[in-house]
Structure formats: structure tokens, C-alpha cells
Amino acid sequence: MSKTFKETSKTGAVLWFFQRVTAVILFIILVYHFVYYHFISQGVYPWRTVVAKMQSPWFNLLQFTFLITALYHGLNGVWMVAEDYIHCKAWRLAFFSVILMVGAALLFVGTLTIIKISSLKI
């Protein structure tokens, strides 16, 4: 029997499922973004109007959802590709740790940006 089946992982179903779910969410958010910000709200707006728009709780919720789903979708995609090519368990663990750290850092920076914009005085 092949060496194939010694080391297994059953997490595939969850990762695959949420990759689909986040893809749908990202699609909806991106369509909303393009339609609302690029087509409906066309024209030149003063800085205050734009920031006021960005400070609405709805916008913040949308941005945060976008941040979480984009991070999950992107990094999980990278992980799936890595799993194809990295066969050594130790290297896989190392790469997974890097992905987690990159994810945590981007989540921190993204959240900070959303909070900063929300607390700008206009």
C-alpha cells in the first residue's frame, strides 16, 4: 500500500465549505461596493461627505465583514495551494504559522484603519 495514507487530516470539509461561503459573501459585498460607490454615487464629493459615509455603522460593518472574509478566503486559498506542494509535516506547520501570523497582522492593521476612520473628527 502506498505511503499516501499514513498522515491524514479531516479539516478539508470545513475549509472547503467556508471557502464557498466567503466567496459568496465577497461577491455580494463587491457587487454592492461597485454599484453603490462607483455607479450610483458618481461625481465629485467633498472629503467630509466621503468620510461621513465611511463613518456610518453600516459601512463599518460592511468593511469589517469584507476584511474578515477577504482574509479568510485569500489565506485559505494560499494554504490550499501550499498543501499541494509542501509535503513535509514540519514545513507545512511552519508555513501554516506564517499564514496565521500574516492573517493576524493584516486583521490588526485593517481593524485599526476602520476604527481610525470612524473616529476622525469632521
Next chain:
Amino acid sequence: MAKVKLNVKVLRYNPDTDKKPYWKTYELETEDDVTILDVLNEIHWNIDGTLAYRRSCRSAICGSCAMKVNGRNVLACETGLHQFNSHKLKIEPLPGFKIIKDLVVDLDEFFAKLERILPYLILKKPTPDKEFLQSPQDFDKIQEAAMCILCGSCTSSCPSLWANEDYLGPAALLKAYRFIFDSRDDGTDERLDIINDRNGIWRCHTIFNCMEACPKDIKITEYLSRLKVKATENSI
């Protein structure tokens, strides 16, 4: 029917004498309505008896003569010369498998993976006195998948398998589908447990190469997608 002059390049390799595979060119004249297998037979019988390749039924049923011709995985016995629009042929063994000699590849791993998914009916309910009855609707679900002749073309064409030889591959997964979706079978949980694995169904990235390669035109990717949904329902 007309005579044509062919230029046939065959990837030759004998692990006992060659360091690595090399191309050998054969020039021959045949009728224009022959198959790739006829061309190989002509070479083997009349030009170079040392050329090794598999063949058996000559009717696209046994799956023995799967090989790569001009960049595509095909069954040599059912593929006509006219399909290539060229009198130049490049014939190679199926990629992704170890070469035993010339066009003959080692399929031990391929069949080991097939065995792994328990490719037989598992029954836990009492067997009926006569045969198991199956509704036409239930049969429809597995009919196409059951037409697989295990030629290996799909598995050999899969980039996921090239990257990771431990991946079960489309043929074994298709066989798992064939039994998991068989209304008579009771082995769904065991099989789902086997394919819900790092090297199982999740290594399929819907690349579609398998479908292009399948000589039986089986919609492999579609069935593998149904398997993913089934495995997900089972584990979430």
C-alpha cells in the same frame, strides 16, 4: 482510403539500459483510416519488435492502451489518425506514473488507491432472495460513473496528482462516488471517512483536466463536486 507517410516519435525507456527516456523516430506508410494502436502494431510487428506498449481488447473496453498522443491522453485503440490533422505523431506513456518500459507504466499505486476506497458493494441490510431492485432514477445517479473502465487517463492528467503523488486521484474518487451514490450500498460512512482526507477529495481543485482526458466522456468533475457536498454535509 489513401496511403499516408507518418513520422512517429515515441518516448522510449528501458530502466535496465537507459539513464533517462529518449525520443525515437519511426517513418512508416499506412492507410489514413487507421488507429494509433494500428500504428504502434505496425511499428512493433514490422519495424522494431522491442517497442513495449499495452493492448488487449481493441474495443475501448479494457482501458489498457491509454497513452499520451500529441499532448492528449487517449485510448490508442479508439483514436483515429484523422483526429490529429497531422501526419506527425508524438507518443508518450501516461504522465504522472512511473515508466516500466517504453509506453508501459506502473499502475500499482493507481489500483492501490482504488482499493483504498472499498470499490465493491457493502451490504449491512439483509440480502433479498432475488436481485436488488433499483429505481431508474437511482440508477441514473450512478450510470455514467459506473461506465469507468479504469484506464487511468484522468488520474494521469490531473495536475493535483503531479504536485502530490499521494492524492487519491479522480478515478478512485469517481469510484467512491459510484458506490456512495448507489442506493443499494450501505458503506457510505466508511467511504466518506476515507475520502474526507488531506489527500482525498479536497485535493481536487476542479481543474477539469480529468474530464477532457476521459475516453468515456464521464463528467468526473461534476461527480467529484457532488462528493464534496456529501462529505461536507457529513462533517458539518
